[in-house]
Amino acid sequence: MYGYFDSTMIVLIPALLISFWAQTKITATFKRYSKVYSTKGYSASEVARMLLDESGLYDINIERVAGNLTDHYDPRNRVLRLSDTVYNSTSVASIGVAAHEVGHAIQHKESYGPLIFRNTIVPAVNIGSNFSWILFFLGIILGKPSLTTFGILLFSGVVLFQLVTLPVEFDASSRALRILKDRSILVNDEITSAKKVLNAAGMTYVAATLVALSQLFRLILLSNRNRD
Template identity: 50%
Template sequence: MPFFYDPTFLLLIPAVIFTFYAQFKVQSTFNKYLDVPAASGMTGAQVARELLNNNNLADIPVELTPGTLSDHYDPRSRVLRLSPEVYHGRSLASLGVAAHETGHALQHARAYAPLALRNSIFPIANFGSNLGYILFFLGFLFGGNTFLIDLGIILFSFFVFFTLVTLPVEFNASNRGLAMLADGGFLMRGDEVGGAKKVLSAAAMTYLAAASMAVLQLLRMLFLRGRRDD
């Protein structure tokens, strides 16, 4: 069972710590600015609707979805879905998240290349994130089967690439959203935009943490593969 009880597991510790910190940071920052009302008095749903309309995307509905921080734009259905805190909320956090998801809708409408690339590799990346790890482990379990080991690494590499491509997509959506909030007068420049930016920056840390974990896991797999050859 060398894959689970190998000292190379220590390579993952920095990413594990970063992941826990990122999760704490996004939750604490979101909760903090969820209690700070925006001067505009608009809800996240109202802001998202206005932003979509202003960008000739009136055909994209804004729907309520259950859960906390479950907000997302669905490119297949072309629907923007907001969690209850964001949909009904009138806070800096609510407006910031709503504008971020609207930014994804704009990316899709304008054929933003990194988003198109991410969407195209999602099926195999989703497949490889679990199966790649399993095949790699089975390769070691069954006497060092190099075919399974290498196939696992290849499949997992698609997942790693997906996490890296996700970074510019998320950063760009946040930048678009903040610009729309400020330019449209939905948030006052200065403290209000700054508060929304802190919420989105904290959220971005979770994507950085995911990418860091994936990259270090791949490096660990490559190291174990190389050591087996030695």
């Protein structure tokens, strides 16, 4: 039985290797450009406040959150949270990350389609991620193909979420770089440096999508082998 399940793990190896590379890439890239400080001297939180206000998003608060690269925009509570390593930093890396999160806030204001769709499916995706594997393996253990199929369908929601996340994240980065350039908050090579950071961050989402797709394919393989 162990060999039966373990043999399908080979499907995950390429995606897991890409995921490891992507995580290593964003860590190294952010660390490198965290040491490159913007000539204008604005901190990431100051840039975020400036860009939010210019977009008419005066009601969105900026909060400091513990951790490294834990930055995110919370659409439900309308709060933009910047991590300890980003909040007060004047580096091009931190400013790029802060502007990226502002990009999400602007998406929310403009009802950007992929973002609205992603936010809508979050409850279903949470259920799917929590119960898909349980139902799938219960189906295998109990010999109930209907349960394994239902587990696969639930996990498909997780894959859909990852796929929709890609345009949301890439669009937020594009908005961030465009605004930073147009407002001359970052100048010359600073824009190029910030772009490298955001591109590296974007690859982590690509990697997560590949892992999810590989997991889905593995579930299908396991289901088919179990039926045979």
